[in-house]
Amino acid sequence: MERVFMKGCEAIAEAAVRAGCRFFAGYPITPQNEIPEYFSRRLPEVGGVFIQGESEVASINMVYGAASTGTRSMTSSSSPGISLKSEGISYCAAARIPMVYANVSRGGPGVGSIQPAQMDYLQATKASGNGGFKMMVFAPATVQEAVDMTFAAFDYADRDRNPVLILCDGVIGTMMEPVVMPEMKGDAEIAAIKDGKKSWAAIGHELDYAKRGWIQPGNWSTAVMQQGNEEAAAMYDNWQKNDVQVEQYKVEDAELVMVAYGISARIAKTVVDKYRADGKKVGLIRPITVNPFPYEAIENLNYGQVKTILDVEMSIPAQMLQDVSLAVKGRCPIETCLCSGGNIMKKEQVMDAVAKLI
Amino acid sequence: MEKIYARTKGLRPDVVSGFCPGCMHSTVIKLIGEVLEEMNQMDNAVAVLGIGCCGLHMEYMSYDNVTAPHGRACAVATGIKRANSKSLVYTYQGDGDFASIGLGESVSAANRGENITVIFINNGIYGMTGGQMAPTTLLGMKASTAPKGRIAEEHGYPMHMCEILNQLTAPYYLERTSCNTPQNVLKTRKAIKKAFQNQLDGKGFSMVEIVTSCPTNWGLDTMKSLDYLNEKMLTEYPLGVIRDNG
Amino acid sequence: MERNLCVAGFGGQGVMTLGKFLSQATCDSTDMNVTFFPSYGAEQRGGTANCFVVISDENIGAPVADKMDDLMVMNQPSMDKFLNTLKSGGTLFINSSIVSNDIGRDDVTIVEAPVTELALELGNAKVLNIIMLGVYVGYTGIIEPQIIWNTIEHKLGSKPKLLPLNRQAFEKGMSIGVAARK
Ligand SMILES: Cc1ncc(C[n+]2csc(CCOP(=O)(O)OP(=O)(O)O)c2C)c(N)n1
Ligand code: SF4
Numbered sequence: 001m002e003r004v005f006m007k008g009c010e011a012i013a014e015a016a017v018r019a020g021c022r023f024f025a026g027y028p029i030t031p032q033n034e035i036p037e038y039f040s041r042r043l044p045e046v047g048g049v050f051i052q053g054e055s056e057v058a059s060i061n062m063v064y065g066a067a068s069t070g071t072r073s074m075t076s077s078s079s080p081g082i083s084l085k086s087e088g089i090s091y092c093a094a095a096r097i098p099m100v101y102a103n104v105s106r107g108g109p110g111v112g113s114i115q116p117a118q119m120d121y122l123q124a125t126k127a128s129g130n131g132g133f134k135m136m137v138f139a140p141a142t143v144q145e146a147v148d149m150t151f152a153a154f155d156y157a158d159r160d161r162n163p164v165l166i167l168c169d170g171v172i173g174t175m176m177e178p179v180v181m182p183e184m185k186g187d188a189e190i191a192a193i194k195d196g197k198k199s200w201a202a203i204g205h206e207l208d209y210a211k212r213g214w215i216q217p218g219n220w221s222t223a224v225m226q227q228g229n230e231e232a233a234a235m236y237d238n239w240q241k242n243d244v245q246v247e248q249y250k251v252e253d254a255e256l257v258m259v260a261y262g263i264s265a266r267i268a269k270t271v272v273d274k275y276r277a278d279g280k281k282v283g284l285i286r287p288i289t290v291n292p293f294p295y296e297a298i299e300n301l302n303y304g305q306v307k308t309i310l311d312v313e314m315s316i317p318a319q320m321l322q323d324v325s326l327a328v329k330g331r332c333p334i335e336t337c338l339c340s341g342g343n344i345m346k347k348e349q350v351m352d353a354v355a356k357l358i
Numbered sequence: 359m360e361k362i363y364a365r366t367k368g369l370r371p372d373v374v375s376g377f378c379p380g381c382m383h384s385t386v387i388k389l390i391g392e393v394l395e396e397m398n399q400m401d402n403a404v405a406v407l408g409i410g411c412c413g414l415h416m417e418y419m420s421y422d423n424v425t426a427p428h429g430r431a432c433a434v435a436t437g438i439k440r441a442n443s444k445s446l447v448y449t450y451q452g453d454g455d456f457a458s459i460g461l462g463e464s465v466s467a468a469n470r471g472e473n474i475t476v477i478f479i480n481n482g483i484y485g486m487t488g489g490q491m492a493p494t495t496l497l498g499m500k501a502s503t504a505p506k507g508r509i510a511e512e513h514g515y516p517m518h519m520c521e522i523l524n525q526l527t528a529p530y531y532l533e534r535t536s537c538n539t540p541q542n543v544l545k546t547r548k549a550i551k552k553a554f555q556n557q558l559d560g561k562g563f564s565m566v567e568i569v570t571s572c573p574t575n576w577g578l579d580t581m582k583s584l585d586y587l588n589e590k591m592l593t594e595y596p597l598g599v600i601r602d603n604g
Numbered sequence: 605m606e607r608n609l610c611v612a613g614f615g616g617q618g619v620m621t622l623g624k625f626l627s628q629a630t631c632d633s634t635d636m637n638v639t640f641f642p643s644y645g646a647e648q649r650g651g652t653a654n655c656f657v658v659i660s661d662e663n664i665g666a667p668v669a670d671k672m673d674d675l676m677v678m679n680q681p682s683m684d685k686f687l688n689t690l691k692s693g694g695t696l697f698i699n700s701s702i703v704s705n706d707i708g709r710d711d712v713t714i715v716e717a718p719v720t721e722l723a724l725e726l727g728n729a730k731v732l733n734i735i736m737l738g739v740y741v742g743y744t745g746i747i748e749p750q751i752i753w754n755t756i757e758h759k760l761g762s763k764p765k766l767l768p769l770n771r772q773a774f775e776k777g778m779s780i781g782v783a784a785r786k
Binding site for chain 3: 003004005030031114170171174175176177178263266267269270271273344345346347348
């Protein structure tokens, strides 16, 4: 397979096009501008539609509309823009509309800094809008993973009729790395995905009350509402059983286990290798899906052997720490190694944090 | 020797401009500082900065300023002014900020006749984020999200904010100026002063739209961007007083 | 083995292109891992630009290393900003036309090339980055010159008129780099 050298943002956009994404609406914000810019050139080539919305609020609602027709649709932004999209995301989740979006996140809160950060973890995994909905959230650590996850995300979204989030950061979004692109889905396949499988889409139906396309982000009936919430909750439980993705790196005999995702995990992994070269028993658990979170992998560690867990993330205060604590259940101390505000985690800092614990 | 010209006290003396070479933002912020000094308002002014290159000078402004969320400057300014009406409150916003994401807040503040001043920088493009299309982008003008240039059928037409606000009853003063010639720089200065004075006199909403260049994202050098401004921008956006109720 | 490089200079000096050619060539013609990480957004207002390249036969962690093996500075402000990131024993490539070699450190090797002047001599100020790229490849031998040249040729494909000039620039740099290797 041919390696191409691509910027994370552009690779995400190309992967989406290959997965059959034919509608994108977005609004400029650093460090994800190359996603809308790429789509603006690429989508017209494949008969798709690109719109620069007048705001993030407009863009997510354009996607809500486009996805309501069954068209594979996407939006993207960075942290403060994602906050503005939260209303529309909640509407998509409520109306069970499949769509994919990417958060190329940066330092926060507020307008923050344009530099890379991992400060939207809780927003992404726990409350991306009102009403307690959840989404599958993928956290790529390489440009290749960003591509593979984006490509797969559209299938997950369609399977569940639910939004899917690609949670990356300014490093993954702006750096270039070699990638192998998945094969482009053919027009027939894309047409089949759109028209064949989505009987719920609002594209006009024969006059029949039961068969009409009916996209509803709420209901007057509290009973209907509760039923919808219960169905969604059952789906979330299923993710936890079937869809968790995690990388466990040299944890079998580890006495110190780091937990890190995305760009931090990449750095943590090189630290594991450094210490392993000196015979030190250090390992890494890397959540690949941060929701569903790999609680089991952490829960099932041998706490007779593991002395300390080290939570490594680019957020102050720590956020993923909450999920890690839920899994560790007080069986060993959890320490943190943190930076934030747009500072990229330094290998030296992680090396030092580990040195203090072994 | 007698000192006949000094940098405005509105900007710290020891800092180099953060703007690109040839950017007219630096001319305008200088004018604002000079006018505030002249009107003896430096200690009474609160600038509300939009998000964009319009905020690049915030770290070396020496008078009070508040950075608003992208597009919300007119709402933030409304709050400041209503809560503390003695302040001289002005917003400083780019075209993406004022006319795209903030259109709702902008039109609504004007429609309420808020007693604030808007300094609206129209450079026809998104500066800070790297040359994406703005509501004010000219037909045919290339942008990083409009690789074939702005096409009316797809993107609509350039928005004329002074004329749009002129449809409302409440605004008191609307003028469009530029900084393309020394003469127009002086006219801009006068317009800013007038807009501030209106606010001090309790007249309500005033806006000065200033047509400027963005050499970096127009992809032109300083001189060529001036030509483009003169030939293209000013044809689409003719200068002059659009409304003056005074 | 991992090798990392920081390239820094003014906006118009082609700093990003230099880094991209090097990393693109590595991707195209080797099976090594490589990352290219540019400065971006408002960082570039006011006219500075920099990028980081990491080349490794193992997995690459951060695309910005804590300490640089190699640093290339095209203007004085970049020297002031980045010199302290160069590791002891590292190599400093300077555009000696406009950057002083008086750096107050004796634990690094300096390779000097007056690339601004050389580019002007060749008749086009813009090729200074290609000369510097040649210097780097000539000095470090990190990648076969032919591989880099293939990438340059490919990237300039739409402007074949520029090829001879760039070839000259690249070779000029190569010879300076090789001579400095000793
Ligand atoms: C909610 C939100 N969306 C997007 C951005 C990114 N952003 C920063 S500046 C800017 C617009 C810049 O253009 P303009 O308003 O025309 O001002 P200029 O830079 O040209 O002065 C945008 C979209 C942001 N900071 N916040
Ligand atoms: S990008 Fe444009 S608007 Fe921003 S500082 Fe540079 S020239 Fe001025």
